[in-house]
Amino acid sequence: MVFVKSVQSIYVEREFRKCLSKNIQIMGELYAPQGEKRMWTADNWKDYEVLDASAGEKLERWGDYLLIRPDPQVIWNTDKTHPGWKKRNAHYHRSSKGGGEWEFFDLPDEWSIHYKALTFNLKPFSFKHTGLFPEQAANWDWFSSLIKDAVKGSGRQIKVLNLFAYTGGATVAAAKAGASVTHVDSSKGMVTWAKENAAASGLASAPIRWLVDDCVKFVEREIRRGNTYDAIIMDPPSYGRGPKGEIWKIEESIFPFIRLCADILSKDALFFLINSYTTGLQPAVLSYMVKTVITPRFGGHAQADEIGLPVSSNGLILPCGAACRWQNR
Numbered sequence: 525m526v527f528v529k530s531v532q533s534i535y536v537e538r539e540f541r542k543c544l545s546k547n548i549q550i551m552g553e554l555y556a557p558q559g560e561k562r563m564w565t566a567d568n569w570k571d572y573e574v575l576d577a578s579a580g581e582k583l584e585r586w587g588d589y590l591l592i593r594p595d596p597q598v599i600w601n602t603d604k605t606h607p608g609w610k611k612r613n614a615h616y617h618r619s620s621k622g623g624g625e626w627e628f629f630d631l632p633d634e635w636s637i638h639y640k641a642l643t644f645n646l647k648p649f650s651f652k653h654t655g656l657f658p659e660q661a662a663n664w665d666w667f668s669s670l671i672k673d674a675v676k677g678s679g680r681q682i683k684v685l686n687l688f689a690y691t692g693g694a695t696v697a698a699a700k701a702g703a704s705v706t707h708v709d710s711s712k713g714m715v716t717w718a719k720e721n722a723a724a725s726g727l728a729s730a731p732i733r734w735l736v737d738d739c740v741k742f743v744e745r746e747i748r749r750g751n752t753y754d755a756i757i758m759d760p761p762s763y764g765r766g767p768k769g770e771i772w773k774i775e776e777s778i779f780p781f782i783r784l785c786a787d788i789l790s791k792d793a794l795f796f797l798i799n800s801y802t803t804g805l806q807p808a809v810l811s812y813m814v815k816t817v818i819t820p821r822f823g824g825h826a827q828a829d830e831i832g833l834p835v836s837s838n839g840l841i842l843p844c845g846a847a848c849r850w851q852n853r
């Protein structure tokens with residue numbers, strides 16, 4: 525039997541294709557062409573890149589220097605063909621007893637890298653840290669444009685609270701975008717380092733309040749004082765301690781803490797960002813907490829996704845935790 529397409533079926537098919545291509549354009553924001561999920565990637569770096577990842581480790585370029593550091597997500601054992609694996613300037617070896625240590629080949633004690641107009645001082649120290657989580661640039665870009673738009677649109681002062689603020693990546697990004705920032709971390713050493721990053725980024729006299737404090741106690745005090753913030757950023761660790769030994773265990777502490785934070789968000793709050801590297805706190809978990817606490821009280825909308833870094837040798841994405849972003853519109 526010869527099948528002849530009716531004029532109607534040709535029309536339906538053409539409309540379907542138009543609709544499909546429109547949807548693919550929309551989905552392109554979220555999904556790579558092969559249908560692979562693209563997630564929120566920090567893909568605007570010039571001074572940093574993940575060159576390759578294999579056998580529990582990643583090979584990274586931090587400015588002029590190559591580091592090999594452990595990464596528990598890297599459970600694949602692909603061929604280490606990238607020449608950088610042999611040309612590393614330092615290698616952090618994990619110990620079977622926990623922790624680990626740096627092996628140095630040719631690395632200065634300190635050096636710096638840039639992200640857009642920001643400068644970060646780096647040094648290798650305990651627990652494989654360098655003083656920066658480069659994947660967070662994906663979040664910096666998101667909230668920087670919200671802050672810039674709000675400042676430009678209304679001329680209003682945007683007060684940002686950065687909790688578990690570490691060496692101040694998010695603090696300097698928010699301050700550079702025009703916000704006043706309260707930076708809270710329990711470690712005096714980290715706060716000193718963050719101040720140095722602010723100075724290196726030309727923000728020495730920017731409106732930043734530096735506090736060495738326990739985040740939970742600080743927020744409880746702010747509730748009693750009646751102080752509010754237009755935006756809250758937090759990147760809590762799985763386990764941490766306040767300056768007086770206060771214990772932070774993410775699974776137990778995070779939900780009550782988000783509730784406390786809701787009490788210090790201003791009525792016309794701009795955004796709320798929670799980031800987590802803790803396995804188990806997947807995007808849907810973060811989303812559930814934010815959508816049951818923040819959205820019912822403040823409206824707006826929340827979206828959660830994985831955060832990742834592109835691997836330059838193969839174009840794949842290295843997952844680096846999850847984030848939930850709430851914004852007022």
Ligand SMILES: C[S@@+](CC[C@H](N)C(=O)[O-])C[C@H]1O[C@@H](n2cnc3c(N)ncnc32)[C@H](O)[C@@H]1O
Binds near residue numbers: 657689767772801
């Ligand atoms: C390293 S960042 C977390 C970044 C990343 N999410 C991770 O898991 O490694 C954690 C920061 O929180 C700080 N911190 C830990 N417990 C704290 C507490 N109870 N109050 C304030 N800061 C705390 C640490 O000093 C550190 O700078």
